[in-house]
Amino acid sequence: MKKKSETPLQGYLSSIVAFIIATALGIVVFSVVSQRAVDKLAQTKLTLNVTRQSSHFEDILDVNYQFLDGVAAQIGSDGILISEKNRNMLSAIKSTTSIDHVSLIEPDGTAHYETGEVKDVSHRKYFQEGISGHHILSDPVQSSLDHETRVILGVPVSHNGNIIGLLGASYNVTALNHLMFDDLFDGKGFCIIINENGDIISLDGNSTCQKITYDDNFFDFYSQWSICGKDSLQAIRDAFQTQSDGLVKLLSPEDPDSSRYIAYSPLHLNNWMMCYVVPVSVANASYAFVRNYELALNAYFMILVILLIWRVAMIHTRDRRELVHSAQIDGLTAVYNKEHTQPAIDHFLQMSHPDTLHAFLILDIDKFKDVNDTYGHAVGDKVLQRVGEFLKSQFRDGDIIGRIGGDEFVVLMKQVSSKEAALARVQNMVERIRSIKHAEMDGKPITFSVGVAFSPEQGIRFDDLYRNADKALYQTKRGGRNNFSVYEKA
Structure with a gap:
């Protein structure tokens, strides 16, 4: 079986879907990468700060020792x-x-x-x-x-x-506690000093946030929390031995959406460890601008997608309109072709009020065969093209003008005020066409023979009107051409 060819609309839609998928993947990748970058920045900030504050704590203790040493020297x-x-x-x-x-x-x-x-x-x-x-x-x-x-x-x-x-x-x-540093995050974090067994030496910070007390063992308390990644509380135990700093991320057993960073650093005193605990959401809040940029990027891409869909819809509508137009229009004269003229007139008459007056015209170019024989078909085509332009200039935009034969045209003048007004328009047209000189024909003009029938009196369908107007046309030709006749019932 022959494969069905893809329509332009299907091509547009497949391109849009591919663009949306690529855009969505880009946004997802950007979101993941930016979130990891935010996490990394926040973790680095916490780790550096707790290390610096650990040194600060030691410096303050050194000042106290120096003071006591001075007093001890005086006493001794x-x-x-x-x-x-x-x-x-x-x-x-x-x-x-x-x-x-x-x-x-x-x-x-x-x-x-x-x-x-x-x-x-x-x-x-x-x-x-x-x-x-x-x-x-x-x-x-x-x-x-x-x-x-x-x-x-x-x-x-x-x-x-x-x-x-x-x-x-x-x-x-x-x-x-006063020797310990101030909270970085407006009282939403807290600091703990623990010994190597996890016993709490000191607590400082937000008591509502910490939920841990002096009666708790640090390792026992946080052992109930889920550890993110490859880290574990054992990392903090090991830090006592290696005198190193670091950070772990934990999830609360009560609220899976509530996670904590624990940044830790050794105090180099009694194997104590300083730990700073802060909600992840709070630590990352200082980088909220990244999230704002991410939202702005999402909005930008959504606007692009909407504009793309709108543009494709406009192009498709235009192409469809042009396709329909090209199927209806005669390529040489730019008026309706034979295939569209009859159904267009029938449809209009069917929808029109039965008492409304319309004028139906058949026009033949007089002795057009002689034009082709004498000057050639190229000149004949040029004359036909000018006739199409002329007819469109003589009638209203809503009137139906069509070419139904080589040199034969029909016109439906819609909703004319009276037969006299319609015939005056026909008379003017016949006279004006005679005044147009054609350089390709040595400056000679052409003339029309016209037959006229009125609807609804002489027909409410194309066939009836055409038949009656055609009889009037032949009456014009028998009378010498270059004129018009109105159908009259015998």
């Missing part, structure tokens, strides 16, 4: 640990700094506080590390004074190279 200068002068110094430190409590601890673990109280801290791990000559930063411990949870910073007190005691300063965990 005379070799006497517990004295009135030193007790006064402890009180001054307490009143002028953010330190909650300050103490001097003897080598046996007896701690003398600025309040005058004396406690035994020999069992404390931080004491055992500090008295051996190290700077200390304890895990949160319960104060033996007021039972508040605090961390202890301590430096050894030396005299002539010998450790004679320990200078300790305790900070409330809340105060420790």
Whole structure:
């Protein structure tokens, strides 16, 4: 079986579909790539920031250590640990700094506080590390004074190279939070310091967002969350060993649409790790302009598609109109051809009011055969072309003009006001055609013989009108041509 050829419209539609598919794929690829770029930018920003803030935290602790070292140097200068002068110094430190409590601890673990109280801290791990000559930063411990949870910073007190005691300063965990950085995202993220076991040292930030408390273990809490990609919480555990930073992305078990970034960096103190937690949507919000550009690009492509469809529809309508027009029009004279003239007239008469007056004309070019024989068919075609132009200039745009034979034309003058008005138009036409000189015919004119019939009196169909007008035409020819006759019933 012969394959059916593709129509122009089908070709247009296939091109549009291919364009839409290509555009959609481009938009999808752009969206995926841009989203990955946004994620990468946000992750890089978080990782760099938490690393920088980890260093900032360490720098602040170093400042505190330097301060305590300076005080310890003064206390150890005379070799006497517990004295009135030193007790006064402890009180001054307490009143002028953010330190909650300050103490001097003897080598046996007896701690003398600025309040005058004396406690035994020999069992404390931080004491055992500090008295051996190290700077200390304890895990949160319960104060033996007021039972508040605090961390202890301590430096050894030396005299002539010998450790004679320990200078300790305790900070409330809340105060420790103040050493941590401000939230990057208007209070929608929070910072956690954890030890290598996942125990929480400090929390700082949005309590409604974090949902994790000091009673929770970091690794146990987030083990319920889904890990995106190849990352895992084990990456954070491993970071304790390698002292490295990084980032993981997790999905909430309660709300799959709510995901979190956890950026982490080691503090290089007690194997603590600083972690910054923020919703992914918040972290990516600063790159919302990319999404706006993406939406603008989508809108732009949609407009292009709409314009393309509109343009194709216009072209198709124009081509279809031209195709229909070319099927109806005589190629030489530019009036209706024979195939279209009769059905066009019949359709109009059928739709017209039965009492409306119309004039039907048959026109023959007188002795047109002599024109062809004498001057050639090329001149004859030129004359026919001019006749077509002439007829269109003589009648209204709505009138039907057609060529139904070699030199034979018909005209339906629609809705004429009277027979007299119609015949006056015919008379004028006959006279005017005689005044047109044709250079190709040595300046000679041509003439018309015309037969006229009126509808509905002499017919309401093309055939009837043609038959009656043809009788009038022959009457004109018998009368000498170059004139017109009106059909009259015998």
